[in-house]
Amino acid sequence: MGRQSASIREQRIHEVLDVVTRQGSTTAEALAERLGVSLMTVYRDVSALESSGLIQRAHGRISSTPFSMAESSSLMRIGRGSQTKARLAARALELLSPGQTVAIDDSTTCLGLFPGIADLAPLTIVTNARFIADAVLEHPSLELVQIGGTYVRWADAFNGPLAEAEVARLSVDVCLMSTTAIVSGRCCHPDADMSSFKGALMRAAQRRILLVDRTKFTRNALHAFLDLDDVDVAVTEEALGEDALARLREHVGTVVTV
Numbered sequence: 001m002g003r004q005s006a007s008i009r010e011q012r013i014h015e016v017l018d019v020v021t022r023q024g025s026t027t028a029e030a031l032a033e034r035l036g037v038s039l040m041t042v043y044r045d046v047s048a049l050e051s052s053g054l055i056q057r058a059h060g061r062i063s064s065t066p067f068s069m070a071e072s073s074s075l076m077r078i079g080r081g082s083q084t085k086a087r088l089a090a091r092a093l094e095l096l097s098p099g100q101t102v103a104i105d106d107s108t109t110c111l112g113l114f115p116g117i118a119d120l121a122p123l124t125i126v127t128n129a130r131f132i133a134d135a136v137l138e139h140p141s142l143e144l145v146q147i148g149g150t151y152v153r154w155a156d157a158f159n160g161p162l163a164e165a166e167v168a169r170l171s172v173d174v175c176l177m178s179t180t181a182i183v184s185g186r187c188c189h190p191d192a193d194m195s196s197f198k199g200a201l202m203r204a205a206q207r208r209i210l211l212v213d214r215t216k217f218t219r220n221a222l223h224a225f226l227d228l229d230d231v232d233v234a235v236t237e238e239a240l241g242e243d244a245l246a247r248l249r250e251h252v253g254t255v256v257t258v
Helices: 002-023 028-035 039-051 067-072 074-078 082-093 108-113 116-120 130-137 161-168 192-203 242-249
Strands: 055-058 061-064 101-104 123-127 142-146 150-152 157-159 172-177 181-183 186-189 205-212 223-227 233-236 254-257
Touching: 002 028, 002 039, 002 061, 028 039, 039 055, 082 108, 082 116, 082 205, 082 233, 108 130, 108 172, 116 123, 123 130, 130 142, 130 157, 150 192, 157 161, 157 192, 161 192, 172 192, 186 192, 192 205, 192 223, 233 242, 242 254
Parallel strands: 101 123, 101 172, 123 142, 172 205, 205 233, 233 254
Antiparallel strands: 055 061, 150 157, 181 186, 186 223
């Protein structure tokens, strides 16, 4: 019952964030009417989002913070394209083997690896994302290596010099990751620090697997962290189209579609 209640609240928080982001600003009363919940419930959800730096309250209005932060937030990303992410993650599971050390960053697409990844135990998961670590801890058969550093609320993950120093001492078998955008043959992210960490984590892996839906090829982001030429396997959608898939294959040795 507790797990179901948590899921319902997460869905509602996603909707609150989505409404505020799309409208720019709104009121608690309007949100309560739209969601069919009490004002107290709305205030609790808004407080959770406000503490993560994703929305702000002033003069009775609830408004969004700068778009790049909201777009990158774990709450926003978890609620978007969940069915596609699940298909990509399910296909990526077929590329893993028992006994491996697997690095996963704060890419919400990788949440789709759970709970199926537990069937590959023994397995060690290395991650900087708190929500990924929580998923690992639900399965006693999985080992967890939590990368620390500076906690970034909007990403629900750690990065910065301390995190990158930890990664520099690691050698993992596989790294699975998504990206905000693919621009001119490079993986890009809107945040400089998170981009730097993503690049470091990928470089620590002997095999690099990229999970990208078709929307990643139509977006832009400022900071490049990895060339597609350095990716071993790309898991993407068949709906990407033959021309785009052909261009992707020019950079990546193995392209798998779902």
